[in-house]
Amino acid sequence: MGSNLCYKDVAYWNERFASEENFEWLAKWEDFSHLVLPHLKLDDRILHIGCGNSNLSMILYELGFHNITNVDFSSVLIEKFSLAYPHMKWICDDMRGLKRLPTCSFDVIIEKASIESLTVDEKSPWNYSEDAITNIDTVLSGIFRVLAQNGIYFSISFTQPHFRVPLIMRNREWSCCVQEFGHFFQYFCYRMRKGEKPDWNNLQRYFKITANGVNDESICKESIVEHEQGLEVFNGIFDDND
Template identity: 45%
Template sequence: MDYLPDSNTRYKDVAYWDERYKTEECFEWLGSFSKFQHLLQNCIKTDDSILILGCGNSNMSGDMYSAGYHTIINIDYSSVCISAMSAKYSNCPGMTWHQMDIRQLSFPDASFDVILEKATLDALMVEEKTPWEVSPQTACFIHQALTEISRCLKPGGRFMSITFAQPFFRKRLYARSEYHWSISHHSYGDGFEYFMYIMTKGEKLSHEDAALEQKMLDDTKSPPSRITATQSEDKDDFLSTIDL
């Protein structure tokens, strides 16, 4: 991989991405559309209004368009990315590209049937040393993003999050009753397992997920126990081994 930063922190720096997108034509985090298309087909109709967060230079949007999904809005915080992708797919009516922060979505309430992200939230957590605890700063960032995502979903709409994070860790962020959604998940991948979480707006958390939320609330009221994580820390490049 020719675009590795000298520190994982750079993955949160828009200047890093601007520079990378000037020369990199495409990179697929967590596998190409064909790897999880069978999962999306069960959850997305071709006439759904779709928002893709942190689109990057992935071919996913173009592949979805070719598969019949023609109402797609793509956002990324890199203006270089948006300019390049807008030009690349200029012959795709109904698909648009916008520079935007996922914490401040410039759309009215209940705008989308589907909001989709692939490794975007992972990139926001690059400085976390352990999956057991997320820093207050990152937790706030993620909460702002999820609040905006929930706001922009139509009743019955679905937020689909594709990540390498296992349910034990990632559901801790998604299981909050204030988002007004239920949570389910599936997995895909050959040799390395990735996960797709599906949050459905207007449905309640399951008893299990509601209990997880309560446990997380209780844990914030008491000193955290020390748990040794088995995952590697910042010495290893973020996501460098999870492309299929």
């Protein structure tokens, strides 16, 4: 599983995207569309960050959502897809900050497994390094900044909520809803609405992590196993796209 370190390297992605036409991380649109579509309006300004060569934006466009902006840090990908799909916007930018995007400029933001790429060199999800926490926090702060008031951010992830929710809720005024999906593997759809008060009674169960681990040993064992399975999918050991 050492080869996954290249996922943080833009040179790797430039080389890969030069020849690869499409790859879907974690899950296909039809696997989680029922969790996203009810919250979308046709005139929404949609941002897909870490878009890669996923066909998610193309599917949304075919469904009638025509105001779509795609962001990736691979210049090769952006140039290639700008020519192939000129009816959508393509911007080369780092998701850590989204500095090229105006404040409060999107109604919906979708991110699918992009944050995971920032933690590929972490030894344990229970004890992220300061660099990893800073990177994730920078991404989430950038998303919060460009998201319009009452806008929604969807994060599609294999990361267990006990690891993700505490980071999502750090110093940000939005709600957080966690929904599970998947068949053989368990994935999560995190839905945040900017300006909506969070349901802390529901979210507090995800804050059982302490400096020395977690209070519930069964949660610890289950989460470790499921997180390791998710990493195997992310690293290409298993292909859950079939």
